[in-house]
Amino acid sequence: MSININNKLQNSRKNKVVNKSFDDFRNELLVYAKSSFPDQIKDFSSSSLGGMLIDFAATIGESLSFYLEQQFDELDYEKSNITSNIISHLRKEGIKKNSSSPAISNVTFIIEVPVSSNSNIIEPKISSLPIIKKDTLVGTEGGVNFTLEEDINFNFNYKQTNGSFDSSGDISTLILTKKGICKSGNIATENINFPNSERNDFLTYKLNNEDVIEIIKVLDNQLNEYYEVDFLNQDTIYKKIHKEKEEDLFYVDYAAYRYVTEENFLTGSTTLRFGNGSEKNLVDDILINPEDIALPLEGKGYTSNFSLDPNNLLKSNTFGISPKGKNLQIKYKYGGGSDDNVSSGQINLLNKLNIVFPNSINNLDSDTDFVVNSIRVINEENATGGSDRLSIEELRQNIPSIKKMQNRVISYQDLLARLYSMPSNFGRINKAAVLNNEYTNLSKDLYIICKDNQGFYVNASNGLKKNIRSYLNEFRLIGDSYNIIDTPVYNIGFNISVKIAEGFEPITVINNVAFRIEDIMRFDSFQIGEAINLTDVFNVVVNTQGVVSIISELKDIITIKNEADNFYDEEEDEIYVYSSNILSVNEFLEDNLLYPGRVGIFELKYSEVDINVRNG
Secondary structure: OOOOHHHHHOOOOOOOEOOEOHHHHHHHHHHHHHHHOOOOOOOOOOOOHHHHHHHHHHHHHHHHHHHHHHHHHHOOOOOOOOHHHHHHHHHHOOOOOOOOEOOEEEEEEEEEEEEOOOOOOOOEOHHHOOEEOOOOEEEEOOOOEEEEOOOEEOOOOOEEEEOOEOOOOOEOEEEEEEEEEEEEOEEEEEEEEOOOOOOOOOOEEEOOOOOEEEEEEEEEOOOOEEEEOOOOOOOEEEEEEOOOOOOOEEEEEEOOOEEEEEEOOOOOOEEEEEOOEOHHHHHHHOOOOHHHHHHHHOOOOOOOOOOOOOOOOOOOOOOOEOOOOOEEEEEEEEOOOHHHOOOOOOEEEEEEOOEEOOOOOOOOOHHHHHHHHHOEEEEOOOOEOOEOOOOHHHHHHOHHHHHOOOOOEOOHHHHHHHHHOOOHHHOOOOEEEEEEOOOOOOOEEEEEEEEOOOOOEEOOOHHHHHHHHHHHHOOEOOOOOEEEEEOOEEEEEEEEEEEEOOOOOHHHHHHHHHHHHHHHHOHHHOOOOOOEEHHHHHHHHHOOOOEEEEOOOHHHOEEEEOHHHOEEEOOOOEEEOOOOOOOOHHHHEEOOEEOOOOOOEEEOOOHHHHEEEEEO
16 A cells, blocks of 8 residues: 655645745755756655655755744744744834833822911911922822822912811911822832942842832932933933923933833833943043033034934943942832722822921921821822733734834824823823814814723823823924813613524523623724724624514614713612713714714723613
């Protein structure tokens, strides 16, 4: 009995690799063997020794071609399958971090102060007005900590109401309130001693906590501050000074002491890598006067067109000063995540107070003690912007937008790419869209939406909007203007009557219809302004096994839920709350497409109660 060796050895894959299949290799080898060895081997049939040798060689050729193509695929981020190679693509495109992002909320600080006795009007005692300093810690009873990101100065711009009254009925104290931006996360401080070795290596240190949101400060024992840069050859930084009631002030400075951060995308750990230079070169490199930047042009009667990197103005030859032989103190914030998106009213604990009384001679007098003991905090809005660490596959999906990114915002694509890749310490939005302003060509409308810790759409907090404004302000063109606007959320529901075929259990069919509507339609992936195709909903229902037909009219199968539909479920002990936004289905239904107004987003909030399917 003859054996078909070709069938034994040929790879079962039908796809060609490097434009050659097993048969291609075999045919070429057969031509080569017949022309090169006509006298040695005459029989190259499948069952012969010569045919077996050709099959072996063709199999090796196909295998090598397969692995060669596989290696070429790893050079493409879309086809790459090896995790380490995907991470290399991420780093090459400039994606540096994959930590959880913090939640942000405007927290109201409430204090009670004595009334001034030296004035004819009712006003607080000046010496009792404090400044609650940045890094004050507040939190929730559930253990979520928030840090105050800015000083709250109660010497101006506060809201005032009456407090307590004395025995004669006169006002004796006033209640003052003022809001400050607070960001979730825990603060840690670590100390490291680098040995005084002879080599100026690029020293590294791995932080103990994962999901580092930001490095607050790095100081050595000589009080030199190390600055984070994008790359160690970056010798220039731009410092910002925030002035009360005024615009931020920027100025250029030389970053002799610097470091870069390297994050492990899989574990979320962060490593600091420092420069390898010596302090002996510091005097030669330091920027004493901004005019020094122009020194290379002196003595020439001409100048040529040259490229300018605003982060590398001095063209220094070092990669920063090495911290060898020094003790470093690293203060940083870590944590974040979707669980930090707490509801309004939950931030009510004052965990650590940092306060000064600039107008008081003695910060420990009875009035200041009274003010300190009266301080209360509350968040009147939901904390938003917190999100969990992305998976490697989710990070890969961000590469196309990162490729289009540049260090300025010119087009809509630039704006969205910059917004979606905003550093996690600023907070994070869920979706965004840009439209031209209806009334002027001088500004654009930027619509954003966030999610809370339950995965429901919520408006961005004022603190997050302020962070977005500050972040985009670094990249926008001077004449550009953006209006940051909350995206209207329209909660939807489905009421569908179907005819069920005989022989099918109605409850099973009804549950399958509801499940398919929720699963196949993927309402959570809808973008801002995207319409619902009611024809798709119709097809999903009518193609469910056991459904004969849909009795409901197409335009009646979808409804808009609003706050009038709020209810309390005693059995589940749960309150169902819907958006206050109202949308007319008849007005915005066109060619079986339901649009969310000019700009809006649909949300199927409570699928277990918002999808109602009936038999007949």
